[in-house]
Amino acid sequence: MSKTPNFTMKALALVIGSTALLSACGGSSGGSSGSGSTSFSVTDAPVDDVEIVKVTFSRIDLKPADDDAEVLSYEFDEPVTIDNLLALTGNDAEPILEGVDVPPGDYQWLRVYVDGGIPNSSVTPELGNETDLFIPGQQNGNANGQPRFLQLNTGFTVAAGSRSDFTIDFVLRKGLTKPANADHYLLRPAMRLLNNIEVGTISGSVAESVLNDPNCSPIDGNGSVYLYDGDLNAVEQTPDDYYDPEGNGTGDESANRPIASAEVLQNDSGEYRFTIGFVAETEEGYSVAYTCEPGNDAPESDDDIAFTEVIAVDVIAGETSEVSFTEAPAAPIEEELQETVEQLPESEQNPA
Structure with missing residues (x-):
């Protein structure tokens, strides 16, 4: 086994404009003293028998470690669609939230909200047509009008006065399932959260x-x-x-x-x-x-x-x-x- 330097990663580039404005609810979204500029990107591990996994994200929630602290909610002005998670393997990743000011400190968990079903989220199998992709609870209208999310119970730290870049790794082989006799796929919370400077x-x-x-x-x-x-x-x-x-x-x-x-x-x-x-x-x-x-x-x-x-x-x-x-x-x-x-x-x- 040998080690070589020059770790490379696909550049994280997201145009923050009218289609990607962010607002923070339950916490300050800009200019707080010592806040850290924070970004979240997505990547995935492969899965068999499918060609395309399209996912649309609309919001990220962060829960501070302090039990009494309010959840910070960063809702996208326009949803961010990843046309094919399967293309993001190895060191490739794409941002879904970039450069938002987050209060420094320790956090308990994060939630990523997904807009389920065609045309927002879908799976195209190797043999077959494009099929709805849902978060459990969205299928058959079971969401009752409530947004659905995937929760990642991994603690993390946002550094004060500096940039923090995190990557959410979707383990699709574990998280992507097709229930028996169903006409849809489900995306379950099989994910890892990595701090990019530590990987x-x-x-x-x-x-x-x-x-x-x-x-x-x-x-x-x-x-x-x-x-x-x-x-x-x-x-x-x-x-x-x-x-x-x-x-x-x-x-x-x-x-x-x-x-x-x-x-x-x-x-x-x-x-x-x-x-x-x-x-x-x-x-x-x-x-x-x-x-x-x-x-x-x-x-x-x-x-x-x-x-x-x-x-x-x-x-x-x-x-x-x-x-x-x-x-x-x-x-x-x-x-x-x-x-x-x-x-x-x-x-x-x-x-x-």
Whole structure:
């Protein structure tokens, strides 16, 4: 594993004009002493079987850590539409709120409000037509005229007298679901909040021999790389799939669940590469694992998907950590048992 500097991120540019004026309710929106200029952008982790995820945002609420403090509400004069969240992978992000004055201090949570349904928010599957996308409670008119939001219960700090840039990472593989027999998709609160000055990047390659290995067939695209908290090898633990049985974004804590993922794509040089951006620097570090079958990973079920080698990786803010997957996937357990049986004498293969 190697580290290289020059962490790059797509420039955050938003024209603040008649279509993006902001007002703050429950708090001051400008000129407060020591206030911090704050921006929020969005990015996403990939999901299978869909081509476009269009989302329209209309407001952000911030709750100060002081229980007695009022919620700060920043409502957009005009909604901000992200035409396709799926295009914002790796280190790419787009702003939905930029340069607003926020009182400095600690905050408990943030809410992002979404205008659900066509033409505001929708999903276009690989096979099918554009379909409504709702926040739970918006479908079938269940919102009762009330705006719906996704709440991210991650504490964060706005620095006094300086600029604070945050990125909201939508983990679509975990948060985007299509209820059985429904004609719409739901977007659940599966998100991460990152302070941009505290993040680095994990990038790497997957050997072609891994993708072409018989145990990797059939393969979903070129597979995916999953990211986990901590060094799984050091504690002799194995990676697991996405699983959020309650559908509330909290996930299942009984196993080692991924916090982000990235598709493996073939570049112009023929290499198979991946990039996981917006990874916070921590003392505990991380682990990455490659799977050939991300399409078999549904968030509503605890799926038994196979991974290849698990690689421990440290992340330094502003730098890129490089890893390489070269180990072929293991044969399924039932195949290993069959091979063992076939190696036994015939008298022992089928005992009476």
